[in-house]
Amino acid sequence: MKTYRAIQELQTTGSVTAGISLRTGGISNTPYATLNLAEHVGDDPRAVATNRKILFQQTGLKNWQYCRQVHGNCVIAVDAPTGASLEPPPEADALISACRGVALGIFTADCVPIFILDIETPAIGIAHAGWRGTFARVAVNTLAQMKACFGTVIENCRVHLGPAIQKCCYTVSAELLTQFAERFGCSVHDGTHLNLQAANVNQLVEAGLPATSISISPLCTACRTDLFYSHRAENGQTGRMLSYIQLDTE
Numbered sequence: 186m187k188t189y190r191a192i193q194e195l196q197t198t199g200s201v202t203a204g205i206s207l208r209t210g211g212i213s214n215t216p217y218a219t220l221n222l223a224e225h226v227g228d229d230p231r232a233v234a235t236n237r238k239i240l241f242q243q244t245g246l247k248n249w250q251y252c253r254q255v256h257g258n259c260v261i262a263v264d265a266p267t268g269a270s271l272e273p274p275p276e277a278d279a280l281i282s283a284c285r286g287v288a289l290g291i292f293t294a295d296c297v298p299i300f301i302l303d304i305e306t307p308a309i310g311i312a313h314a315g316w317r318g319t320f321a322r323v324a325v326n327t328l329a330q331m332k333a334c335f336g337t338v339i340e341n342c343r344v345h346l347g348p349a350i351q352k353c354c355y356t357v358s359a360e361l362l363t364q365f366a367e368r369f370g371c372s373v374h375d376g377t378h379l380n381l382q383a384a385n386v387n388q389l390v391e392a393g394l395p396a397t398s399i400s401i402s403p404l405c406t407a408c409r410t411d412l413f414y415s416h417r418a419e420n421g422q423t424g425r426m427l428s429y430i431q432l433d434t435e
């Protein structure tokens with residue numbers, strides 16, 4: 186199993202570990218083959234537990250926190266390493282923390298994993314942004330909560346949009362394209378395809394984040410089902426990757 190280092194840009198401070206798992210190197214069977222890390226998709230829970238152990242060993246991260254993702258824009262602040270995941274995971278689509286040694290994780294299969302690092306405080310955030318979360322401005326809301334909880338200044342942040350479905354493969358209804366264009370500008374679609382990355386970039390820039398502080402993975406999950414799970418390309422029945430970020434202990 187090789188973890189794709191999605192956000193090397195965020196790691197230049199040397200104090201952050203972040204990445205996204207690939208679908209390879211686990212033990213799950215079709216249609217979850219092989220490194221499915223989510224419990225809610227119908228896979229054998231024992232296989233998921235084994236797959237998580239594989240990822241945890243590979244990354245060396247120990248204190249994991251997740252949320253029960255509902256395609257909304259709620260943000261949960263994780264205060265301190267508890268040594269155990271919050272049980273049951275709180276309903277939310279983003280996690281933030283200023284604690285070292287806490288790995289924040291979100292599950293995706295086409296939705297955009299959004300990694301945030303506040304270099305100065307330091308503090309971190311991670312958000313799950315499919316079309317609903319993107320439309321509800323989950324990325325901007327995550328930054329706002331980092332400001333409220335940790336005093337994060339937006340200009341000190343770096344943001345990375347990880348592997349997700351890209352414009353090439355994301356046809357949606359004309360009605361949805363219109364709603365997105367009205368909210369985020371005409372650049373978010375080409376008449377038939379929605380550009381989730383552009384909708385997230387536009388809302389972040391509008392909130393004050395310099396465009397130069399945002400990086401975007403060019404990888405499309407629907408084009409690359411050899412590497413990633415894709416809800417769209419695999420007709421809704423598939424596994425999930427886990428994206429993660431942690432402020433390392435010094």
Ligand SMILES: [Zn+2]
Pocket residue numbers: 350351352353354405406407408
């Ligand atoms: Zn594609």
